[in-house]
Each structure stands twice: as structure tokens, then as C-alpha cells.
Amino acid sequence: MIIQTLLAQQAPVEAIDTPAIDWAILAPLLIMSVGGILMLTFASILKTLSSSVWSIAATMISLATAITVIPLWMRVTDTENSATSTLANAVAFDGFSLFLTVVIALSVALSAMLADGYLKREGLEGPELYVLLMMSAAGGIIMAFANDLIVLFIGLEILSIAVYVLAAMHTRKLESQEAGIKYFVLGAFSSAFFLYGIAMIYGATGSTNLIDIKNFLAATVLDDDALLLAGFALMLVGLAFKVAAVPFHFWTPDVYQGAPSPVVAYMASAVKAAGFAAIIRVFVLTFEQYRTDWQPVVYVLAILSLLVGSFLAIVQTDVKRMLAYSSISHAGFILVGVQAATERGVAAVLFYLAVYSFMVIGSFGVLTVAGGTGDNAHSLDDYKGLSKRSPLLAFALMIFLFSQAGIPLTTGFFAKFGVISAAIDARSFWLAVVAMISAVVGAYLYLRVIVTMFFAEDDDSEEDGADGEATTAEPIDIPLGAGIAIAVCVLVTVVFGVWPGPIDDLAREAIPRLVAESAAVLQIGN
């Protein structure tokens, strides 16, 4: 009654002018996020279901997300100018965003398969992990599509907040909780820097929309660009943190070591991919004109990441920590491609991100299975004689480590080749030299693990025998989901290592663009 009287008193208001929405473009994002929400709802009703059901469902939803991209990809590569934007230019629609959406969705699918066996072994409760994975991936997809700095920030936070919880997911393990809180504190710290950067850029250019910012910068000569440059610096700090570039890498070893291994697989692949999506769209694309200002900074970040990542990895005795440092050096390699700031560099980065996802998920997949109950047996000694306990796991890990080292006939070789040749094209010779040195140092590290697995004698089962599961003779059971995920990763790494053409072609077609939505598109949207 009251409401009706109030409504009657109200003067007729004009309809609010809402932006046109092209729902098809948002389909991958909607499938991922709505899928996650639905799973959470069903999980609270159907408590008796086996946790494998949720793993399969999460895998299916992620694959559905990836499949939805196919018609969109056809549409965007159909003609030269089909890239566009929607939702008042806040969401970009181009090959770049679609490519990374697939990378993120596949990472979720593979991590979900790994998580099934892990949860059962650790005796952890059901579907929250999958829900959080999918929520986080939805944030990553928002970042890949973001055409507006505020949208980018929201995506980054959705991605990160879910991952903070995921890192602390193993509720009975102190290391996991410590990893979660460390990641949270440093993550929130870096998000604040990122946000301050957005505020500065907004102050300097008068908009948070990337298209408007680019148009503004093209049309205007700033008398005083201090505000803009401060914005660059602060945003780069925030993003460098997310992709674990030196000197913003301090969280990486601790978090990778403490967090559950399937979660680390996701963090190393999808979170990195989303972070680089933001770096490329904001810096390479929007601030193209100011590249002489940001390129040197990325150059230094790349060199530091390459050197610190590969040299500090050598002195580690914990394999998870070692792979954490190696992921820092991989971030350095990807930054080498970003620094080139050319179309070729971007294609090399996309290729790198796609194939690196499979190698790193595979590596952490093997670690998930080999870690034993408690996910603790990760010191180099625990990997002695892995080839005897589980020849298949040792073989798979060998392939992944060869690929990470960049040995020919694996995808890692072409990935490294791509970024280094992009750097040489852009005449950054010293950077290319440092990248190659880092690759050599890295090769030593990976070979060390491989030698330990295959040739080191497992000195005594007494020391390992304390935990009961790491004895020499006992073969390791590989859960079905993890087995499939590792097999897929091996296949991708080997097949596309011999024949990189298809991924390379896709990466070259996935050009990032900033195109405002046209009147024609608005018509279709309405």
C-alpha cells in the first residue's frame, strides 16, 4: 500500500539509457560464473554426492566455456574488422580475449581433474574448491575481456580473492593457511597500488575506459605527464606482483610451497595468463604511444626475473619451491615478449602462455600425485628413485621439465624461441642474451631433478619410511582424473612440440584491439 502511494506520488521518470549488451560475447564469462554459482547452490542441497561428481561437473563447465569460444572466434576472425566492444565499451571482443579465455578455462578443467584425487587423499570436503576455482577463473576471464580499468580491477579482485582462499584450502595443514594469509596480505597490498595507479591515470586522462584513454592521449599533448607516469609505475607494480616478476616475487616461493598442489597448478597457469592479459592490454595496447616510458621498466623487470628466478631455483632443495622460482623465470621470459611491444611479441607471449599452462599444470600434477598423503614429500630426496616407484610419473615429469628447459621437440623450445626472436626483432639484444643465459642455467636445474628421479639411489627406506608412503618399493597409485590431466598435458607438450603450427597460427590471429562499438553493433544489441 505504502509503496503504491509512493509510486503514485512520483513524477514520471525518464527511462534510464542503458547500454546495449551483446550477450553472445559475454557467453563464456556467464557460463563460467553462473556454473560456479549453480554448483555452490546444488552442493549445499545435495550433500551426499561423491566429490568426483563435482570434479567432473567443474571440468565439463570449463570445457563448455572453452567450446563457446569457438563460434565467437569464427566471428572475430571472419573479417579483418570484426573486433568490437560491448557494454558501453567496457568489454572488449577480440581474438586476444578469446584466446586467453580458452587458456584459463582449460587450466580450470585440468586443475579440477587433479584436485579430485587430491581431495580424496587428503580427506578434505567437497565442492568448495571447484566453486572457488571457477569463480576465480571468471575473474580471469573478466580481466582478459576488460576494456576499462575499473572492470580490470574488479576482475583482478575476483580472481585474487578466490585464490587467497584456495591457497588456504587445506584446513588441517599449517603451511597451507600460512600460504593463504601471506598471499592475502601481499596481494591486497599490491591491489591497492594497482588501484592507486588507476586513480592517477584517471586523474591524468579523465577516463578509466581504455579506448577513451588512448584517444585522449593521441589527441592531447600533456604539459605535465608526471601523474600519468606515476600511474604507469603503480599499475605495473600491481600487475608485476600478480605475475610474480622480480622484485615483486617474494610471496611466490612461500605460497607455491604451502598451497595445495592442484591450486598451485591453477595459480601458475591461469593467474599468470590473466595478469599478462592485463599487462598487454593496458601497456602494449593502450599506452603504445608512451612505450619509451614503460619499456625500460619492463626491460629491467624481465632481466631481474630471468636471473633471480633461474639462479635462486638452483639452491632450492624443495621441488615445489624450485618450480616456484622457475615460474618466476618463466614470467621473465614472457616479459621479454611483452617488452618487444610488437604484434609479433604479443603473439609470442600468447603462445608462451598457452603452452606453459600445460607444462606447469602437468608438472604440478605429477607433484600432486607424488607428494603423498599430506602433500609434504617434496624435498629433492623424496624424488630419488621416483622412476622405480612410478615410471610413468617420472617419465611425464621428465617431459614437462625438458619442456620448461626449452629442449627442442617440446613446446617449451618454440615458446622460448618465439619470445627471444621477438626481442631480437625489437632490437633488445642484451635482453635476448640474458634470456638465453637464463635458459641455460634453468636447464641445469631441471636436469638436476631429472637425474635425481632416474639415477639417484634411494639410499634408505628408513628415513622416508617414517611417513609410510614414500618407501622405495611401494608403487604410487595415480588417481584417474590426475592421470587423464597429466596425459593430456604430456600429449599437448609433445605433439605441439613437434608440430607447433596450429597453436602458433591461433596466437598470431589473436591480435588485441581497442575498437569502440559501432552504431551497427548497437543496433544488433538492441
Next chain:
Amino acid sequence: MEITANWYLILSAALFSIGAIGLLIRRNPLVMFMCVELMLNAVNLSFVAFGDRLGDIAGQVSVFFVLVVAAAEVVVGLALVVAISRRRATTTADDLSVLRG
């Protein structure tokens, strides 16, 4: 003396620095969360000040998004602290040292 937008920007930079330094030197997780909040709200002040200077509503709109994000972040952070303090009596950042290398 007229108080212009720049005053607010300087205040916001000062608050942001206090938050950042506080986060680095304080050891109590709760105080560290408060410092994060201080940093985010300093940025909010910047957004409003810039929006005022530019005569643009987007700066104020951004603040709403940031507030929501900040709230979500603290919810997760406090949950993590509770989870950790259930397992041990005191929780300062220096106690979190299982992971090192």
C-alpha cells in the same frame, strides 16, 4: 585560503603512504588489514578529488566498486586469521614462519 582538489590529493597520498608503511612495519594481522583498508580508502579519496577536478561523475562511481571490493577482501582476510588463530594461541606475522628457504 581556498582548499582545492590538490589538497585532497596530497592528503590521500599521505594516507596511502601511512597505510603502506604501516602494513610493512606492523606485525599484527588485524592492524595490517586496517592498513590495507586505509590504502584503499586513500585511493577512494583520490578518485573523488580527481572526479571533482575533472567535473566527471565516473570518479565517484568508481568509489562504490572499490568499497565493495574492500569489504569482500576484509571478509576473506578475517576468515583466514580466524582459521589460523584456531590452531595457535597468538597470531602475529612473525609467527608465520613455517615456510622459508
